Amino acid sequence: MTDQFIEDNKITGSYKIRPAGRHLLTIGRDLIQDNNAALIELIKNAFDADSPDIKITFSMKEDHSFYKITIEDHGHGMDRDTIITKWMVPSTNDKLNRKTSPKGRILQGRKGIGRYAAAILGKDLLLESIDENGEKTTAFIEWQQFENAKFLDDVEILIESTQTKESPGTTLIVTGDKVGLEEWSDKKLQDLQFQIKKLMSPLNKEVQANENDKFEVYIIQDHFIQSPDGLIEEKIEPFPLIDMFDYRISGKLNENGDGIFKFQTQKSTTHNFNDEITFSLGRPTNCGKLEFDISVFDREIESLDQLIQRGIKHNSNTFFSRQETRKLLDDYNGIGVFRNGFRIRPLGDADFDWLKLNKQRIQNPSQKIGSNQVIGHINIESEEHSNLIEKSARDGLKENLAFDNLKKISTQIIELLELRRFEIRRKLGISRPAVKIEQELELLYSFKNFGDEIVNTLKSKGLDSASTEAVSQMLFKKSKEITKAAENLQKTLAMYQGQATVGNIINLVLHEGRLPLSAIKSNIKYFKKRHNEFLETQDENKLNASIPFATEISKNAESFSELFSRLDPLAYKNRDKVEDINVYKELVSVVSMFANDMSEKDISYTITGSQTVEYECWSQDLRSIFINLIQNSIYWMHEKNSHEKKITIHIGEENAQLAFIDYKDSGPGIDKSINDKNLIFEPQFTTKKEGMGLGLAIAGEAAQRNGLHLSIFDVPIGVYFRIDIVETSAINEGE
Known part of the structure; x- marks a missing residue:
């Protein structure tokens, strides 16, 4: 407290905020996820120091009573003043202001707290740093001092400086006891190696080609958990799985929302499915420039075998097994977000599906990919240019508008790949083929022709007439049974598809019915009130006052009646018989159901051509x-x-006679990147965000069932569908 004084019986004074001693432990331990996350923070610090490498060495006593972790880099080091005024100052804005290292690297650290991650690694820390002028500065920290100190500035740290001829760089030596050693297991060390493999983006290859930006990570175990009797040294490098893709999309998106992407596949050696895609978001990204490299892997046995053949090996001689390959995809999958070449955890962790890919796949498994099928890398710009802000706890990006935009854009880029993957798998016969039910039913109808072929064959082989006739009658009887079964299946199919269509317009019913229903409920309330007043007083004025409410109830009830009249033809309780229908009147009836919705959305419509022509079909x-x-x-x-x-x-x-029906709109049309436009009629193919991919498939089946063919033409603007007459007697009535 300073400058305290008494005035008018009030005590007034100014005070300073003094962080508690354990505040440093809070930002060093509590904000860091675990030991491996702490080491990754220190790896980033070595990168910021312009070091060409970092070596992390683990060692321990044979009786497990003591361990040591040495983190050594060969960067520019720190002098005494830097250590005192910057390294020892929590949340310093030094890197935030500098933004780049002396050699031009974009700095990874911005919060000024990453170095205190060492507090989670052990009990004590010895810092040794040599600057480029040969000044060697050491500082020894016992973390328990901060736990015991009342205030942060009560802790005193001894710092010594001497001159040396040793090379520049910084070494952190962390020591701990048996309790701390229990945190390190074989699994933990494997996870560390794995996390470092995923840390650096392969999209940074162009940068890494510059000698100043070369950065290598080494893990050394000197008589430690995995090597109690010797020394293991491993250079950690990203696993080259991304280059072994089944499907891949890569490219850059400018901040204005325009970009060019390249689609590639290794699924076929005989077909060229590779494609260059010009993409436009139609607006700025509002999250800066973005770079994508997303690889997708099929998980069928044949696809795993192809992946192994592309070269997934333990070493130069031993290939992975199917089980190992599957586990590798399980462990390595995820779409990581990288800034300046380093991943922002947990984005990209196998169990962190931040783009909700699995949820979308459940709705449409044939077209959508799951998180365990994809390994992706997205490069983003600095916080200043993207507004994509890392959380202080190093657990992802803040949920702001920029992050929402990143998720939406990433989903759109993935959809570009999904559309092409769907088409390729269909053409190569990899995925389950779409069931064209009407075509399958035609096979049943053709049984009679097959029976005739059998009878003719038997005759040609010399079978006597009586036996041939018996076989013929037996086949004819079976043919009638099969034809009847096919007719029943056809009717049932049509009924279910019709019900699915009704389900698709429930939103329309709810939308148009909500206002009249609300008005009826409100007017009934006031009508009852006025009516009760009349019953009590017999005052005719009260009765007259209720009439406007009754009128409103009647008017809104008529709106309901009109709505249900429009929907009544869609009732599929019993399937109508085939009959001649006036095509024009039927289309007017259908369009009128959507008249209000189209009016609200400023959509106009016209129906031209013959108003008298009829066609024999099922009207539903x-x-x-x-x-x-x-x-x-x-x-x-x-x-x-x-x-x-x-x-x-x-x-x-x-x-x-009806010749054709043309249907056009002036909308955005079919996605120009879809090469085979007929894919839109495949079940489960959709470009809608929440679509099921059934609508056009149902429409195509309904057309075929009635001797019609629904097709699409490629036009510059909007869509152009045509319904042609396939044959005049395609409908098997059998009523």
Whole structure:
């Protein structure tokens, strides 16, 4: 307390905040995840010191009563003044202000607390640092002193300086007892090596090519846990798994949201699926420049074998087994975020699915990838340029708007890969082929032709007429049974698909029904109040006062009635018979269901062409086709905020018969990066964020069931679907 004085019976004074002695331990121990995280912080400090390498040596007494960890770098070192005014000052802004090292490295440390991570490694710390002028400064710290001290400035640290001819650099020697040694196990050391392998980004190869930026990490065990009888020295290098990809997308995105990406695959030696993708976010990234390198691995047995053949080895002679390869992918997977060549933990840890890939894969396993299939690296800029801010506890990035943008953009880049992977797997026959149910049913219908072939074959082989006729009758009977079963399956399929279509418009029902329902509830309340007042008083004025509320109830009830009238044709309780329907009237009925939704979203529509032509089909199927097409148009034109929002349907007529139906919209169209546009009709293929990939597949099946064919044309703007007549009698009635 200073300058205290008494005025008007009040005690007034100024005071200083004095951190407690254990404050240093709080930022050194409590904010650091574990021993390995502490060593990674010290590795970054060695990099900041312009060291070409860092050597971490573990040793211990044979009876496990004492251990020592020596962390040695060969950087520019620190003089006495730097140690006193910067190294010993918690949360100093020195690196924050400098931003780069003397040799131009972008500094990893910014918070001014990483060096105190040594407090978690042992009981004592000896610091030895030699600067480029030959001044050697030592400082000895007993961490228990900070635990015992009331205030931080009560702790005194002895610092000595001498001249030496030794090379510049800094050495930290941590010592501890048996209790601390228990923290180090064989598994812990393996994890340390693994974490360091994942620490440095392979995207930094261009930088590492510069001699000033060369940085190597060595782990040495001198009679330690894994080598109690000798010495093990290992240079830690990233595992070259990323170059053994099945699929890969890489490229850079400028801060304005534009970039060029390269897609590659090693799944086929006969097909060239590699592709260059021009990508535009349509807006600034709002998280700086981004660089991506994302590799995806298939997990089927055949794919694991291919991966092994690409060269995954223990050493020059021994390849990995399938089980080892699978475990390697389990351990090494994750999409890491790197800044200046170093990973920001835990982003990229195998069990930290920060992009929610597994959640998306559950919804669409055929197209989406899971976190255990991907090894990715994303480079981000400094905090000043990206606003992607590391947490003080070194446990990721702060959940701000910039981080939200990073997640959304990363998901979009991954989707570019997923679309191409889906197409490749379909073409190579790797994934389970989409079940074209109508095509399968046609095989059942063709059984009669197969039976005729059998009878003719038997005749040609000389079988007598009586026997041939018996076989023919038996096959004919079986053919009728199979045909009837196929018809029942077809009806059931159509019913379920129709119900799925109804499920897709529940949001429309809720949206349009919410306002009239709310108005009815509110008006009923006031109507009852006025009506009760009339019953009590017999005052006709009270009765008259209730009439406006009754009118409002009636009006909103009519809105409900009109809504249900529009939806009534979609009821699939019993499947209608095949019948001649007026195509124009049917389409008007379908479009009217979405009239309010389109009006709210400024979407116009027109239906042109023949208003009289009829077509024999199941009306539910025709509605199902156009419900799915219209829903997609509304979604994408609204989602992408298309400049013009318009749907046009044209009914083509030839010789008083339906020739085709064209459906177009002015939206963003099919993703131009999809080479095979017919993929959109495959079940589970979707570009919607929460899509299931069923709508267009259902539409295609419904068309085929009715002798129609739904196809898409490649146009510069919007989408262009056509429904053609395949044959005039494709529908097997059997009613």
